[in-house]
Amino acid sequence: MHATIDIDLDAAGRQSGSLSLPALLPDGEERRITTPIHCLAQGEGPTLVLTAGVHGDEYEGPIALAELARGLDPGSIRGRIIILPRVNAPACDAGVRSTPIDxxxxxxxxPGRADGPFTSRLAHVIETELYARADYAADFHCGGAILHFLPSTLFVVTGDEQEDRRRLDLARGFGARHCxxxxxxxxxxxxxxDAAMLRQDVIGISGEFGGSAxxxxAAMDLCRTGLKxxxxxxxxxxxxxxxxxxxxxLVDVRPDECYVLAEMEGLFEPLVQLGDDIAAGALVGRLHRHDREPLPVRARTGGVVMARRSLARSATGDWLYIIGRPVASL
Ligand SMILES: [Zn+2]
Incomplete structure (x- = not known):
């Protein structure tokens, strides 16, 4: 049993159908799992692949992409848009980050494998069937149940100046205030x-549009206007x-110092807001335990608060903040 797509991705007009993959369920039963796929195409133009629901506890992207697929008039477009609003259907059904099946x-x-577990097969088909056809791509995320991001785009800096400029240009086109x-x-x-986009020579960006389940x-507005x-x-x-x-x-989140980790188990009290500009060493939170004085949480670098833990209960090593270092250019 192989992956199948029951619409013709190379035909014109509006088509809605299913991407279907075999999955071995925990009880040993083999079943096909399907997820919606939409293709709108007309005339000469670039191919854009839009995905959301890679993680099933992230909701802005699936809403915005399903709306786009329903509302866009194929007669108004030049090129092709392939839309998967809930790529990882089992995770989206369950509202969880990872695929429940495996x-x-x-x-x-x-890159996944054609003969691997369900999630690996899904990765393989996204890379070889979808990105192999694409010129551009955008993948929608957020902080899921445990993190909240300042709504922003992101891309992988490769060091190839021309390619990186094209990714930055895509982020500028989308229009989030931070990248x-x-x-x-x-x-x-x-x-x-994002690595699959790079391997398939796709100019791609991702985005983190909120979180906390x-x-x-604000996040929906950015997703909708950004897509348009x-x-x-x-x-x-x-x-x-x-x-x-x-x-x-532009904010650089590559250095290790951008990640503020819980140094003990406790209840996290945040003291700064998303988007705040903070200095290196600033007090940004406290970790509380009933049996001792609270442990101060300090920023390891100066910059913009790009993400914050949504939950009070924290374990040692959990991310409490992501601080992005502003940079003037690539
Ligand atoms: Zn995600």
Whole structure:
């Protein structure tokens, strides 16, 4: 049993169907798991692949991409848009980060294998069937149940100046106010969907649009307007107002010092807000335990608070904050 896609990704017009993959369930039963796939195409133009729901506890992207798939008139576009609003359907059904069937994190499963466990097969088909056709890609994330991000785009800096400029240009086209710079190993990038984009020569960005297992007006607004702006920016739809690219504040999250970890188990009291500018060494939180004085939590670098832990209960080593170092250029 192989992966199948029941629409013709190379045909014109609007098509909605399923990507289907065999999965071995924990009880030994083999079943096909399906997830919706939409393709809108007309005339000459670039191919853009849009994905959300790689992690099942992240909700802004799935909402925005399903809306886009329903609302976009294929007669208005030049090129092709392939949309998967809930890539990892079993994780989205369960509202959890990793795939319940095999316990694997799809964003650590690339390039995947055609004969691997379900999540590995899913990674393989995304890379070889979808990104192999794509010129551009955007993948929507957020902090899930445990983190909350300042809504922002991100991309992997490769060191190839021309390629990196094209990724930055895509982020400018999307229009978030902040863009995080990742490296080849930041947050497991080497086995992530971003690595698949790089291998397939796709100019791609990702985004972190909120978190805490909730949906906020600000995050939804950025997802919706960003998608419209991106399509206009690439010439797939007529340019959208405001059509001027927005120059994002670039923040480097590659150094280890950007990550503030819990140094003991306890209850986390945050003292700063997302988007705050803080100095290296600043008191940014406290970890409380009933049997001792609270442990101060200090920033290891100066910069912008890009993410904060959503939950009070914390274990040793949990991320409490991600601080991004502002940089003037790539
Ligand atoms: Zn995610």
């Amino acid at each position: 316990g694997l994190n799809l964003n650590r499963a690339f 995080m710079l990742f490296g080849a190993k930041t947050m497991g990038v080497e086995v992530s969907i 909730e949906v906020t007006p 702006r991106l399509l206009g920016h690439l010439g797939i739809t007529p340019p959208q107002a405001p059509s001027e690219p927005i120059e994002p504040q």
